[in-house]
Amino acid sequence: MKNIILIGPMAAGKTTIGKHLAQMLDRPFYDSDDEIESKAGINISWIFDVEGEAGFRLREEKMIAQLCEKHPIILSTGGGAIKSGKNRLLIQENGIVVYLATSVEKQLQRTKNDTKRPLLQNAASKKELLESLALERNPLYESTAHIIIQTDNHKPKNVALLIIEAIEEKFKVDPVRV
Numbered sequence: 001m002k003n004i005i006l007i008g009p010m011a012a013g014k015t016t017i018g019k020h021l022a023q024m025l026d027r028p029f030y031d032s033d034d035e036i037e038s039k040a041g042i043n044i045s046w047i048f049d050v051e052g053e054a055g056f057r058l059r060e061e062k063m064i065a066q067l068c069e070k071h072p073i074i075l076s077t078g079g080g081a082i083k084s085g086k087n088r089l090l091i092q093e094n095g096i097v098v099y100l101a102t103s104v105e106k107q108l109q110r111t112k113n114d115t116k117r118p119l120l121q122n123a124a125s126k127k128e129l130l131e132s133l134a135l136e137r138n139p140l141y142e143s144t145a146h147i148i149i150q151t152d153n154h155k156p157k158n159v160a161l162l163i164i165e166a167i168e169e170k171f172k173v174d175p176v177r178v
């Protein structure tokens with residue numbers, strides 16, 4: 001059985017929607033950021049502070065490779081996971097990749113009180129940072145994904161249902177069995 005792997009920018013809802021999806025499909029849920037933190041015993045902000053983004057990306061590559069060995073799971077990745085060509089290939093080979101798309105406006109709303117995303121915390125302008133990440137990364141999300149879901153006008157549970165419907169439609173199979 002195939003994994004379902006969620007990609008997309010910060011605050012697209014990957015972590016939240018992945019949990020709903022796992023519950024609906026009765027599968028184990030993993031979030032690569034949470035797994036990195038529990039394995040390291042330290043949080044992502046600390047990793048960025050001490051090891052820089054490069055150190056975090058190395059840990060992320062290793063964790064995604066480990067998680068891709070598990071089947072069948074729901075895997076939520078971090079927004080920058082698709083920067084790595086190795087990650088892109090691995091997730092495409094090991095699951096149905098779903099891109100949760102959102103707008104910078106929604107990202108700003110949803111991260112207004114956030115303290116856990118170092119890229120945002122360190123930005124002089126959150127809006128400019130998110131816009132430049134979107135320019136750089138949206139083409140990668142698009143080319144990596146098997147399915148793209150626009151999340152902006154839907155509640156998280158509804159997005160999970162849309163994912164199930166899209167899998168049924170595209171693969172002509174019940175997602176419980178896909």
Ligand SMILES: Nc1ncnc2c1ncn2[C@@H]1O[C@H](COP(=O)(O)OP(=O)(O)O)[C@@H](O)[C@H]1O
Nearest residue numbers: 009010011012013014015016110151154155156
């Ligand atoms: N479709 C949505 N509608 C409203 N709020 C959402 C939606 N998706 C996510 N959120 C909220 O946005 C915040 C970030 O969501 P999260 O799941 O952590 O995103 P990601 O893992 O993609 O960074 C959370 O507070 C979450 O409840």
Ligand SMILES: O=C(O)C1=C[C@@H](OP(=O)(O)O)[C@@H](O)[C@H](O)C1
Nearest residue numbers: 009010011033078079080117118
């Ligand atoms: O976009 C990024 O580069 C990042 C996104 C975060 O995950 P979410 O997308 O779940 O916020 C987390 O992996 C880290 O802060 C870096």
Ligand SMILES: [Mg+2]
Nearest residue numbers: 014015077078
């Ligand atoms: Mg997340």
